[in-house]
Amino acid sequence: MSKPTLRADARRNRARVLAAAQEAFADEGLAVPLDEIARRAGVGAGTVYRHFPSxxxxxxxxxxxxxxxxxxxxxxxxxxxxxxxxxxxxxxxxxxxxxxxxxxxxxxxxxxxxxxxxxxxxxxxxxxxxxxxxxxxxxxxxxxxxxxxxxxxxxxxxxxxxxxxxxxxxxxxxxxxxxxxxx
The missing domain is CATH 1.10.357.10 (Tetracycline Repressor, domain 2)
Structure with a gap:
């Protein structure tokens, strides 16, 4: 069974979260709060949790x-x-x-x-x-x-x-x- 395809806006948000997380984790390691990653990505914390449960x-x-x-x-x-x-x-x-x-x-x-x-x-x-x-x-x-x-x-x-x-x-x-x- 294949994974459902994400809508275009969801794919963009996921990519923004990953890019922001990559930068934040590179700077601060695992200690960076998810709220900071959401802020850097320009999305709400709920968007981060929708794509990544933890x-x-x-x-x-x-x-x-x-x-x-x-x-x-x-x-x-x-x-x-x-x-x-x-x-x-x-x-x-x-x-x-x-x-x-x-x-x-x-x-x-x-x-x-x-x-x-x-x-x-x-x-x-x-x-x-x-x-x-x-x-x-x-x-x-x-x-x-x-x-x-x-x-x-x-x-x-x-x-x-x-x-x-x-x-x-x-x-x-x-x-x-x-x-x-x-x-």
Whole structure:
């Protein structure tokens, strides 16, 4: 059974709510009140609740969109000749985007939480990131003992290091150097 099609005005309102939520969650993370999202979207709180029964469902929709875009970027890097560079560049892209977007950062760092378990299976982010890892390992750029399942934890640690590092020190380099295959 298919979902009912939304009227044109309802589709526009939903898109406005998603855009406002994306901006609000990027700025403030999950702490932003739904009333603030409704205000930014120029709609009433009831309109937000008609499309998203809870703040968590709205947050998931916003994060899912960001994670799907990251998965597409990973997919594009799968065809690059330098598999090691593609892997490490993608790790850096994910970190940069997550650090600019509190919602995405919270979701990527919350590995093992109920939210990440509901959002990530709907995307191919993990699968593409894992493919980038395997290609980099086959090229001799990444240690063989790193498993695709380790990437979520490594990414969460990488984001935490990036946020906590003093501006004049690149502690994240220590983590990426630890991923490289010893020569």
């Amino acid at each position: 703040k968590e469902s709205l947050f998931e929709a916003v994060v899912l969109d960001g994670v799907e875009r990251l998965a597409e970027q990973a997919r594009e890097r799968l065809s690059e000749d330098d598999a090691g560079r593609a892997f490490f560049d993608f790790l850096e892209i994910v970190a940069e985007q997550a650090l600019l977007n509190k919602a995405l950062c919270e979701a990527l760092e919350s590995a093992g939480s109920g939210l990440s378990k509901r959002v990530e299976p709907a995307t191919d982010f993990r699968a593409r990131f894992g493919e980038l890892l395997r290609r980099a390992q086959a090229a001799g750029a990444v240690r063989d003992d790193v498993e695709p399942g380790d990437l979520t934890g490594l990414l969460a640690g990488y984001l935490a290091i990036r946020r906590q590092s003093p501006a004049n020190r690149s502690l994240s380099r220590i983590l990426t150097d630890g991923l490289r295959r010893a020569t």
